[in-house]
Structures are given as structure tokens and as C-alpha cells.
Amino acid sequence: MLFCDLKNDLECCQKAPHTFHLPYGLGIIMHIAIEQGVSFDYFNTYLSGDTKSFEDYYREHKQDVVLFSGTAGNYTHRFLKKVFQDVRAINPGTTIVLGGPITSIYPEMLLNETEADILVIGEGERTFIELLDADFSPEKLHDIRGIGFKDQGHPVITPVRPPLGTPLESETCDPLYEHEVFKPLLTAYVDFQKERNRGWDLHASRGCFGRCTYCNKLFSMPIRHFSNEYLLDVMTHIREIYGMDRFSFLDENFVTNKKKFLTFLDMLEERNMNIKWRIKTRIDNLPYEYIDRMQQLGLYNIMVGLESANQDILDGYKKDITIAKYRQPLKEVAKRGLLSPNFILGALNESEKSIQDNIDFIKYLELKRENLVIAFLNPIPGTEIYSTLLDKGLIPDEHAFVWDYVGNFLKLEYNYSPLPDQVLLDARDRMMAAAV
Numbered sequence: 001m002l003f004c005d006l007k008n009d010l011e012c013c014q015k016a017p018h019t020f021h022l023p024y025g026l027g028i029i030m031h032i033a034i035e036q037g038v039s040f041d042y043f044n045t046y047l048s049g050d051t052k053s054f055e056d057y058y059r060e061h062k063q064d065v066v067l068f069s070g071t072a073g074n075y076t077h078r079f080l081k082k083v084f085q086d087v088r089a090i091n092p093g094t095t096i097v098l099g100g101p102i103t104s105i106y107p108e109m110l111l112n113e114t115e116a117d118i119l120v121i122g123e124g125e126r127t128f129i130e131l132l133d134a135d136f137s138p139e140k141l142h143d144i145r146g147i148g149f150k151d152q153g154h155p156v157i158t159p160v161r162p163p164l165g166t167p168l169e170s171e172t173c174d175p176l177y178e179h180e181v182f183k184p185l186l187t188a189y190v191d192f193q194k195e196r197n198r199g200w201d202l203h204a205s206r207g208c209f210g211r212c213t214y215c216n217k218l219f220s221m222p223i224r225h226f227s228n229e230y231l232l233d234v235m236t237h238i239r240e241i242y243g244m245d246r247f248s249f250l251d252e253n254f255v256t257n258k259k260k261f262l263t264f265l266d267m268l269e270e271r272n273m274n275i276k277w278r279i280k281t282r283i284d285n286l287p288y289e290y291i292d293r294m295q296q297l298g299l300y301n302i303m304v305g306l307e308s309a310n311q312d313i314l315d316g317y318k319k320d321i322t323i324a325k326y327r328q329p330l331k332e333v334a335k336r337g338l339l340s341p342n343f344i345l346g347a348l349n350e351s352e353k354s355i356q357d358n359i360d361f362i363k364y365l366e367l368k369r370e371n372l373v374i375a376f377l378n379p380i381p382g383t384e385i386y387s388t389l390l391d392k393g394l395i396p397d398e399h400a401f402v403w404d405y406v407g408n409f410l411k412l413e414y415n416y417s418p419l420p421d422q423v424l425l426d427a428r429d430r431m432m433a434a435a436v
Contacts, residue, residue, distance in 0.1 A: 001040040002063035003030055006075075006083065009050050013079040013404070020046050020192055022185070022201060025069045025100055027175030029128050034179055036132055042181040047188055055086050062091045065136055069100035072216065072381055073407030077110065084115035095136045099124045101218055105382040106402055107148040111155035119148035122161050123206075123219075125172045163219070164206070167227040174202050174226065174234050190242050199246030199278065200238050204231055208252035210282065211318050212305075213384040214344065214377060223256050228264045232271060239275065246276045246300075254279035255287050265290070268297050276300045284321050288329045295336060301371075302333060306341035309361035310354035313347045318384075327364070334365040341367065343431065344409075345424050346377035348388075350417035355427040362434040369435040374428045375409035377416070389416060 005023045023044070033040050041063065043054050058066070066087055070080070084096050099120035103110065107119050118136065120127050127146045134140035141149045146161030164171045177186050193199065207223030208215075239245050255261045268275075278301035286302065287294075308314055314321055333339045343358055362372070379386040379395070381402050389395045394416050406413070415421050 001033065001038060001065045001067070002058070002061070003040055003042045003067050004054065005042075005044040005046060006051055006054055006068070007045045008075055008079045008406075009045070010079055010082055012082055013076050020189070022175075022177065022189055023069070024175065024201070024203070025124070026067070027177055028172055029067070029069075029099070029124055030179065031173050031175045032125060032128055033132075036129065038132065040181075042179075042185075044185055047185050051083060055083075055090065058087060059090050062094070064091075064093065065095045065097060067097045067099070070098065070102040071100055071407075072102050072105055072405055075102060076406060077106075077114065077403045080110070080116070081114045088115045097131070097136070101216065103148065105216070107157055108155045109399070109402065111148055111150055117149060120146065121148055121157070122146045123164055123172075125164065127161060163222065164224060166224045167230065168206065168224050169226050169230040174231075176234070176237065186242070190244060193244065193246075197246070199248040199276065200235075200242070200244050201248050201250055202231070202234065203251055204249050204254060205251045205256065207256075209256070210252070211320070212307075213316070213318050213388070214380070216380040216383045217252065219252075223253075225257060225260060228260065228267050231264070232267055232273065235273065235275060236271070239273075245274070247278075249277065249279045251280060253281050253285050255281055255285055258287065261287065262290070265293060265297055273298070278302065280304070282319075282321070283326045283330060286329075286333070288333070291333060291336070291338070295338065299338065301340055302338050303340045303342070304330075307344045308347065308354060308358060310351075310357040312349060313354050316347060316349055317344075323361075327361075331365055334367055337368060337371075339365065339367065340371040340373065341365075342373040342375060344375050344377050345427055345431075346412070346415055346417045346419075348385075348416055350419055350424070352419075352423075355423075355430070358427075358431050359434045362431055367435045369432060372432065372435050374431055376412045376414075376424065376428075378407055378409045378414060379416070380407060381405055 003026050005026060030040065043057055045051060045054055087094060087096060095117045096115055097118045097120065098116045103119040103121045107121060110116055110119060127144060130144045134144065141147060145159050148155060148157045205223055205225040206219040207221055208217050209221060235247055276298045280303040283304050283306065307317055307319060309323055311323055314323060330339060379389050390398060395401050412421055412424055415424060417424065
């Protein structure tokens, strides 16, 4: 069995942004493979090499099952088609498995137009164990929920698998990558993060209650959590083994359960952890009344999806937030140097007024330039805003769009606003110039 984490680097394909990272989803499945006593290899071209070196490696070893995980953005469909074709040509009898968020959007397209044998759709922990029990045999796939496969050349999508329950650690993990195959990756990752004063990426929960039109949520409702005890044990282990004392929680909204959050603060204090940590959250979910205590216990940054300071645009995005209500609380957080807001330019109703509202708000908050992220609207396939653009005929060729979709939000790849490209690019610069 071979797990693969490959850069989208082929000349035939539109390039995706390459960010060095820990393979979180694959890491979970590899952890389960270890628990199940399954031997495997791991190939990562973010660490070294390229797709050609991967194919040379596979030509030598020819594992019988090859597993990939992707999002709509880090892999294009065109890239997957080429890689899967090459894997099949090297070893016609191999089973090619693809998981990750990319499988949930257009599974039939992936099955019809690539050499993928099995798609894992949704959370893959239970599915992977059942695939192991079935030995990935085509004859046994119909009874496994949450997958797609081909039966006599026709795509089959089985019923949705129910989500995992709480506490999440009863069936999954925040992977620690302790298998021998991860040593080169972990050494490089820890050095990379320390050099940039970044933290170890963690998840405390899965799920989001938001209904933002531009977002393709990895996990929707219900929101499920790892226990506080588990999280603090993981953080302690990472600090003791790897010497990292900074952590970055990647949950959509870290503070969704107020009681659990306050207990987390209590336990952090009781254990005298002496760590630094940052969170992501919505501005209407941020516990402003506990900022003092959070900062005293090591909080160093709060990432918020502000998106716009213009109410009409927020309403169009279905943020369900009244921005005026949070002006003063956000200013208090910004004064502490904690606030890292993300703005999105290029809404369907973007205007000179909305841009000026953003500039005025940045000045009001006295935001630090290094904490400010300005992205451009990028219609992720499967989102509500993507469907709206399809309905309006603004995406004339759905297949072509999906086939080469990359999703570089920091680059103006698409513009469906009433404003010219240069106006949006200038708006980004003006907003940055408004920061201190």
C-alpha cells in the first residue's frame, strides 16, 4: 500500500499553489493503517522530488493499492487524470483510491474521466477500515457507505456515511506522524515552522454552523469535538518530542461550545502549559469577554473571516452578521495586536463604496499590515456562489472550469464583479496601504 502527497507540478496542468504542510487527512488514515497492522509506504513531493520521481519510484515498487487525498485546488482533475493514467500503465492491476474534499463535488466526473477505482466521500476513517476488511475488492463495495466506484463501467455512489461522533478521538485522531516513514517529513516541517515562527497545525473540532455562499465546508453540521484532555495531551507530546511550543487551531470556529472552551482555559492554566496558540473564528463567535484571560494563557493571534466591512456584501455572502455591532469589540482586540482579518474583494455587488468601507474600517481598527489578508473571490465548485454563477451563465463551460480549477485566492483569477480587474488590484493595494 502506498500513500501519496503530490504537488500539482505537471506541465500539462494549471499549477496550484504549493504550500509545505503536514498531510492531515492522509495522516489520519495512515495512523489507522498502523493500528490495523497494515504495512505501507509514503511518497511526498512537497518534501522532495516531483511527479516524475514519484512515477520512477512506483515503477520500482508497484504497490497494489495507491491512495491519494485532495481538495478542489491542490489537485486539478487534469493532473489526477494524468497521474492515474501513468500509475495504471505501470501496474494495470493496482487499485487507485482518492479521498478528501475533492471527491464530494463531482464524483461522477472523477469516476468517468479518470482511472480512479474508488472515491472515499466524506469522513474516511470508518470507510477505510471497511475497505481493508473488503480487501478493496470490487465485488464487496456496494455495501460500503460513503464511496464511489465503477460497476461495469458505470459510476456508483453509495449512501452517505453518518458523521463521526463526539469525542472525536474515539474514532479518529490529530495525527502525530510517529511511523518511521514520516521522519524526514517531520524534521523538515518542524524546522520550516520554527524558522517562520509558526505553530503546529491542530484541529479541535469538525463542523461549521455558517452558511457562507463562497465556502465549501470540509465538515458541516453537526459540530463534533476532540476532548480537552486529548488536545492538551497531544500538545504536551508535541512540545516534549519536537520542541514546538506554538500551536495553530485550524477549526472553522474554535469557540462553538462555550462551556468546553472555558474548561479548555481552566485546564491550560492547571497544567501550566506555557505555550502560544492561535485560533480561527467568526466575529460573532469570538468570546470578547475572555480575551484578557486567553492572552494571559498564551493566545497570540485570532484569525477572523471578516470578508468585507460593507453590510450589503456581507448580506450577499449570507454571513448573518451585522458589522456595526462588532466595530468596537474588534477594535479592542486589534489594539492588542491579536486580530488577523481576512477580506475578500470581487463580490458580485462590489463597488467603490464597499472598497472605501473596507479602507475606512482598516484605518479605524489600526490593523497591522502583517496581520491583514486580502483575497479575491474565487468560486469554489460546489458552493452556492458557484451555482449562482452557473445559473447566470457567467461560467459558460462547467466542465472546463472544474477540470482545471486551482483556487489561488491571493491571485485575481476570476472577476465576476461590476468592477474592472485593475480597480480590484488597486483596491487591494489601497487597503494594504491603509494598515499600519
